Amino acid sequence: MGKDLSFGRREFLGAGLTAVAAASVGSSSEVLAQQAAKPLPAYVGWKDPNALIIHSDQTLEMKRDLFGSSLITPEDRLFVRNNVKAPSDSIVADRDGWRVEFAGVKEPKTLTLGDLKRMGVVTLATVLQCSGNGRKYFMDKLSGDQKMSGTPWTVGASGCVIWSGVPLKTVIAALGGQVTGVKYITGTGGEEIPAGLNPKDLIVERSVPLKNLDHVILAWEMNGKPLSVAHGGPLRMIVPGYSGVNNVKYVKTVALTVAQTDARIQSTNYRYHSMTEKPSPDHPAVWEQPVKSWITSPLTDKKAGQVQVTGLALGGMNELARVDVSLDGGKTWKEAKFVGPDLGRFAWRLFVLPAVMKPGEYTLVSRARDAKGNVQPEDSPLNGSGYGYNGWRGPAVKIMVA
Amino acid sequence: MRLSGLLILTFALTAPINQARSDNAAMALGKKVFLELAEPQCALCHTLADAGSTGPVGPVLDDLKPTADRVRTAVTKGVGPMPANTILTREQIDAVALYISTVTGAR
Numbered sequence: 001m002g003k004d005l006s007f008g009r010r011e012f013l014g015a016g017l018t019a020v021a022a023a024s025v026g027s028s029s030e031v032l033a034q035q036a037a038k039p040l041p042a043y044v045g046w047k048d049p050n051a052l053i054i055h056s057d058q059t060l061e062m063k064r065d066l067f068g069s070s071l072i073t074p075e076d077r078l079f080v081r082n083n084v085k086a087p088s089d090s091i092v093a094d095r096d097g098w099r100v101e102f103a104g105v106k107e108p109k110t111l112t113l114g115d116l117k118r119m120g121v122v123t124l125a126t127v128l129q130c131s132g133n134g135r136k137y138f139m140d141k142l143s144g145d146q147k148m149s150g151t152p153w154t155v156g157a158s159g160c161v162i163w164s165g166v167p168l169k170t171v172i173a174a175l176g177g178q179v180t181g182v183k184y185i186t187g188t189g190g191e192e193i194p195a196g197l198n199p200k201d202l203i204v205e206r207s208v209p210l211k212n213l214d215h216v217i218l219a220w221e222m223n224g225k226p227l228s229v230a231h232g233g234p235l236r237m238i239v240p241g242y243s244g245v246n247n248v249k250y251v252k253t254v255a256l257t258v259a260q261t262d263a264r265i266q267s268t269n270y271r272y273h274s275m276t277e278k279p280s281p282d283h284p285a286v287w288e289q290p291v292k293s294w295i296t297s298p299l300t301d302k303k304a305g306q307v308q309v310t311g312l313a314l315g316g317m318n319e320l321a322r323v324d325v326s327l328d329g330g331k332t333w334k335e336a337k338f339v340g341p342d343l344g345r346f347a348w349r350l351f352v353l354p355a356v357m358k359p360g361e362y363t364l365v366s367r368a369r370d371a372k373g374n375v376q377p378e379d380s381p382l383n384g385s386g387y388g389y390n391g392w393r394g395p396a397v398k399i400m401v402a
Numbered sequence: 403m404r405l406s407g408l409l410i411l412t413f414a415l416t417a418p419i420n421q422a423r424s425d426n427a428a429m430a431l432g433k434k435v436f437l438e439l440a441e442p443q444c445a446l447c448h449t450l451a452d453a454g455s456t457g458p459v460g461p462v463l464d465d466l467k468p469t470a471d472r473v474r475t476a477v478t479k480g481v482g483p484m485p486a487n488t489i490l491t492r493e494q495i496d497a498v499a500l501y502i503s504t505v506t507g508a509r
Contacts, residue, residue, distance in 0.1 A: 149481035
């Protein structure tokens with residue numbers, strides 16, 4: 001158990017009880033369910049408070065029993081992770097008037113969202129997932145003197161949503177095409193940086209390799225509605241297949257650049273580094289999401305008989321090839337069947353394995369393989385900031401069948 | 403025997419007072435770290451009622467209620483946009499961890 005969860009118990013029980021007493025109380029999921037009454041921060045006040053685990057005012061996780069089987073995650077239960085406080089609602093008062101500066105093109109220009117809407121429209125489904133989703137599974141395995149910062153997300157810092165916007169490629173072409181020598185797409189967010197702080201330390205500015213130009217979109221709509229401020233409205237740069245932080249909210253500048261930005265969020269944050277190294281620009285950036293899956297049902301004890309074991313799988317950048325499910329913690333595996341529509345390689349897919357369960361103890365796990373042969377590992381290699389967990393062992397579900 | 407017994411008794415009586423004194427000193431130092439000594443100052447980014455700060459960037463600490471250990475880890479290693487400390491001493495980090503975890507009720 002991570003320290004944060006033991007703290008959650010204490011908070012629920014009230015002050016004065018000892019850690020020993022707290023440790024004897026039910027499972028973490030029960031405790032989290034009982035915490036549901038915590039009020040939502042104002043900027044996400046319209047969300048369903050019963051759907052979310054509030055880690056902090058800037059980190060809200062969807063509960064695992066709410067993934068459902070309809071693929072698309074409703075906005076009122078979608079996780080939230082803001083690196084810097086969300087801007088006020090005033091930035092969506094005049095959506096079409098939002099201005100975006102384009103650079104690294106032959107004819108640099110500032111365009112409004114209204115202009116972008118006239119240039120083209122596409123719609124596509126992507127898995128939006130916090131780079132640190134699953135960090136708790138790393139934290140659970142730390143030895144005594146190892147420390148890891150960050151939110152102890154399990155699986156709920158993820159969702160699958162549909163974006164509508166203009167392909168960046170279309171905009172770049174309209175502005176005369178790229179200048180020579182550029183290697184990255186660099187998006188800058190419109191968060192306000194308080195006085196007294198170095199903007200480079202806080203600005204949400206991310207660079208991704210230029211090859212993504214084929215499918216990056218500048219999105220103004222999510223799941224059929226104008227994009228909310230909580231999720232990056234009025235305009236967000238969507239980099240399909242890339243983890244959350246690369247999908248820059250309130251995007252105000254899009255530049256094709258020769259080098260990656262030196263903003264801290266790119267240069268030393270969101271890097272895969274070891275527990276003992278300080279992160280630096282030499283460490284691999286947190287960009288493409290690895291192949292991953294987890295069980296979504298059942299999550300609680302069941303009566304003996306027929307059960308539909310379901311889960312969700314994503315291939316990151318690639319199509320999925322298959323998912324295997326194990327009911328005995330990975331000793332034996334059976335191929336699950338994909339069901340429902342295939343929303344493309346950047347979306348997730350629902351899988352199901354019908355099983356007849358006799359009384360006993362079960363450990364349900366799933367293991368996905370993508371079309372390029374990448375297989376979800378049992379555990380992901382530990383990294384200092386806890387990014388990119390895609391092991392099948394961490395999100396295992398233990399249930400009793402009676 | 404009688405002398406050592408007296409010493410033990412004296413120690414037993416004064417130890418909590420000494421502990422309280424050093425906690426008070428650490429709390430004061432912790433608040434100073436929060437408001438002045440850290441670079442950038444914790445208060446620029448974090449809201450914390452006891453310190454009178456309304457920093458709008460990072461999590462509201464009154465709501466987050468981090469344990470002392472969690473504060474130490476965040477200060478030492480950085481978290482999200484929060485930089486890893488490069489100037490605070492071990493004593494100052496322990497003090498700010500004690501201070502934040504105490505005034506938010508986490509401790």
